[in-house]
Amino acid sequence: MSEMNESRRALIKGLGLGLATCPFALGAARAEAPAQASAVTAAPQAGATSSSDRISPFGAHQPGIATPRPAWGMVASFDAIVDTPADLERLLRRLTERIRFLTSGGAVPQVDPKLPPLDSGILGPVLRPDGLTVTLGLGSSLFERHAWLAAHRPAQLVRMTSFPNDALDADLCHGDIALQFCANTQDTIIHALRDVLKNLPDQLVLRWKQEGNVPVIPPQPPGVMESARNFLGFRDGSGNPDAADEALMARVLWVETPDWTAEGSYMAVRIIRNFVERWDRTPLTEQERIFGRTKITGAPLDQPAGSEADVPDYAADPEGEKVALDSHIRLANPRDEAGERHLMLRRPFNYSNGVTRSGQLDQGLLFIAWQASLEDGFLAAQTRLNGEPLEEYIKPVGGGYFFAPPGFSDAADDYLGRQLIDAIGRTPRKT
Amino acid sequence: MKTLPLAALLLATTAPAFAEQAALDLVAPIAEYKLYVTENTETLVDETRAFTEAVKAGDVEKAKALFAPTRLSYERIEPVAELFADLDAPIDARADDYEQAEADPEFTGFHRLEYALWVEGKTDHVTAIADKLQSDVEELAKRIDGLTFPPAVVVGGASVLMDEVAATKISGEEDRYSRTDLWDFHGNFDGAYKIVELFGPHVEDKDFLASVEGNFAKANETLAKYREGEGFVSYEKLTDEDRRRLSALVNTLAEDLATLRGRLGLG
Numbered sequence: 001m002s003e004m005n006e007s008r009r010a011l012i013k014g015l016g017l018g019l020a021t022c023p024f025a026l027g028a029a030r031a032e033a034p035a036q037a038s039a040v041t042a043a044p045q046a047g048a049t050s051s052s053d054r055i056s057p058f059g060a061h062q063p064g065i066a067t068p069r070p071a072w073g074m075v076a077s078f079d080a081i082v083d084t085p086a087d088l089e090r091l092l093r094r095l096t097e098r099i100r101f102l103t104s105g106g107a108v109p110q111v112d113p114k115l116p117p118l119d120s121g122i123l124g125p126v127l128r129p130d131g132l133t134v135t136l137g138l139g140s141s142l143f144e145r146h147a148w149l150a151a152h153r154p155a156q157l158v159r160m161t162s163f164p165n166d167a168l169d170a171d172l173c174h175g176d177i178a179l180q181f182c183a184n185t186q187d188t189i190i191h192a193l194r195d196v197l198k199n200l201p202d203q204l205v206l207r208w209k210q211e212g213n214v215p216v217i218p219p220q221p222p223g224v225m226e227s228a229r230n231f232l233g234f235r236d237g238s239g240n241p242d243a244a245d246e247a248l249m250a251r252v253l254w255v256e257t258p259d260w261t262a263e264g265s266y267m268a269v270r271i272i273r274n275f276v277e278r279w280d281r282t283p284l285t286e287q288e289r290i291f292g293r294t295k296i297t298g299a300p301l302d303q304p305a306g307s308e309a310d311v312p313d314y315a316a317d318p319e320g321e322k323v324a325l326d327s328h329i330r331l332a333n334p335r336d337e338a339g340e341r342h343l344m345l346r347r348p349f350n351y352s353n354g355v356t357r358s359g360q361l362d363q364g365l366l367f368i369a370w371q372a373s374l375e376d377g378f379l380a381a382q383t384r385l386n387g388e389p390l391e392e393y394i395k396p397v398g399g400g401y402f403f404a405p406p407g408f409s410d411a412a413d414d415y416l417g418r419q420l421i422d423a424i425g426r427t428p429r430k431t
Numbered sequence: 432m433k434t435l436p437l438a439a440l441l442l443a444t445t446a447p448a449f450a451e452q453a454a455l456d457l458v459a460p461i462a463e464y465k466l467y468v469t470e471n472t473e474t475l476v477d478e479t480r481a482f483t484e485a486v487k488a489g490d491v492e493k494a495k496a497l498f499a500p501t502r503l504s505y506e507r508i509e510p511v512a513e514l515f516a517d518l519d520a521p522i523d524a525r526a527d528d529y530e531q532a533e534a535d536p537e538f539t540g541f542h543r544l545e546y547a548l549w550v551e552g553k554t555d556h557v558t559a560i561a562d563k564l565q566s567d568v569e570e571l572a573k574r575i576d577g578l579t580f581p582p583a584v585v586v587g588g589a590s591v592l593m594d595e596v597a598a599t600k601i602s603g604e605e606d607r608y609s610r611t612d613l614w615d616f617h618g619n620f621d622g623a624y625k626i627v628e629l630f631g632p633h634v635e636d637k638d639f640l641a642s643v644e645g646n647f648a649k650a651n652e653t654l655a656k657y658r659e660g661e662g663f664v665s666y667e668k669l670t671d672e673d674r675r676r677l678s679a680l681v682n683t684l685a686e687d688l689a690t691l692r693g694r695l696g697l698g
Contacts, residue, residue: 081676114696202646202683204679
């Protein structure tokens with residue numbers, strides 16, 4: 001207990017926020033994020049993180065969405081064994097119990113050595129929170145399977161369908177439940193996954209998982225940050241909306257409805273293989289033309305001496321002489337009215353899985369995008385991107401769409417997904 | 432931490448109750464289990480003889496009909512059979528245990544014959560493998576006969592069986608040519624349940640036992656949907672939904688039964 005407070009204090013102190021955080025963690029996740037790191041996709045800096053970092057699991061919104069992206073992330077997809085509303089509530093409550101424990105840290109309970117240990121032990125006898133967030137997403141299949149759930153399906157939640165450049169592998173797609181684990185180190189996310197699997201074997205059956213990371217860069221001077229690079233060598237996330245702008249986030253990220261889905265967010269996950277050998281054989285000018293940015297700084301090509309933070313001026317470049325009309329950034333966000341409406345928050349990781357049968361590297365992007373409207377966010381952006389020149393170098397092979405329910409509070413009886421259970425009509429909340 | 436999981440607390444506080452008294456009480460169930468294994472081994476030897484003779488006689492249809500029922504006895508006692516790795520591999524290994532898969536000269540036993548019957552459709556080239564399988568099975572029976580059953584291995588066998596199903600069988604890898612996997616599931620469930628049946632009365636936590644029994648019942652209920660005659664339909668008939676359910680049940684049983692040794696005071 002004291003240790004947790006200590007690490008929490010250390011984090012808050014490190015962020016220069018003093019002790020003036022609100023007691024009920026509504027929005028605490030945002031309060032804990034330093035202003036400069038408002039770009040969630042800023043590259044993590046060496047020495048800036050610690051195993052004591054604690055990101056509160058409580059709040060109006062789930063963490064792992066608008067909170068800064070740490071070095072490691074994973075999406076794991078599960079089939080849920082659920083027949084009744086009580087089963088679903090039991091799953092959600094037990095999952096919440098694990099999330100509370102894993103994100104707080106502390107001593108792992110010990111049992112009689114004649115029994116299997118309760119914990120994998122890969123982080124030692126005392127868990128450090130290590131910046132861990134666990135974000136729950138619900139898939140459309142969960143809602144379709146039961147009549148008592150069908151009426152509560154989030155309005156825009158659909159099953160992912162194939163785009164023209166996709167080559168979807170059924171074994172890497174969809175799922176009733178997705179869990180996104182993010183933390184400073186790989187061991188922490190693996191530990192968290194193994195903990196959940198061991199504690200909920202009767203209700204969660206693993207379908208697929210993909211983990212990834214982003215490169216940690218050397219410490220930067222105060223106020224300086226840059227977006228992390230993807231496996232094509234380009235900075236990824238430069239065009240992301242500012243996560244510190246609450247009004248903007250309210251529009252981009254959080255669902256505004258009168259039903260249980262309010263303050264939730266849609267999650268689009270795509271496992272996008274990159275043909276890195278082919279990419280590395282492509283002239284730099286062509287690589288830059290395909291993206292619309294310089295490779296070294298990330299500046300848009302209409303301001304090549306600028307920085308990645310500069311906004312391209314398409315009105316001054318109507319023919320695409322500087323930033324090609326079919327470049328990735330121009331198609332993804334045309335910076336017009338439609339572009340403004342179609343914002344989403346990308347929070348991806350790079351993955352490296354091994355070698356294909358052809359002896360090529362199986363590397364790519366674990367693309368994760370969050371939005372208040374799947375139609376206006378990812379679906380609209382991807383539709384504009386269909387046929388882009390970058391497609392020659394990438395191949396989406398898996399993923400799925402999920403809905404992240406709103407957050408939960410630190411009240412002892414609260415749990416993730418309670419709003420859904422309440423909506424179903426099973427509302428015997430004690431207190 | 433106030434959020435210490437309830438289950439963990441319960442286990443932690445009841446842990447010292449796992450008594451040392453166990454060892455003596457277990458003599459009777461171990462003797463009974465040995466009897467069970469011996470009966471199954473005898474059946475295995477007899478049925479393997481009929482199976483391999485059909486293979487050698489070139490009677491492909493008869494051999495196919497005998498394949499799955501013959502394996503049943505082996506699947507029931509797998510944790511004991513696996514104590515003899517030098518026999519388990521040649522009897523029951525799969526093609527992917529070998530570098531050259533089906534073409535590997537080391538690939539023998541049930542699954543090599545399964546490959547001959549279902550894929551190659553002939554048996555004249557595998558008569559030596561049939562003979563070897565019969566002699567391996569007989570050797571196994573002899574060794575089991577002389578074996579002093581170690582209590583921890585016997586009791587631990589229940590979760591080993593469930594682990595096996597969870598790790599490499601639920602996906603339909605075991606009997607990939609014949610699609611008789613559901614027979615093997617059934618054998619594994621039988622074998623694991625026998626251990627629970629014999630040792631369960633010595634477990635103090637009756638809620639635990641009730642939960643384990645309930646999960647076995649659910650698994651059998653699910654499998655029963657696929658019954659046909661004396662056995663089961665093809666693995667391909669197993670729906671995704673039921674495969675998911677079986678997966679969850681098997682994983683839960685594997686987790687729960689992994690505590691059985693400790694609950695009986697066995698290290």
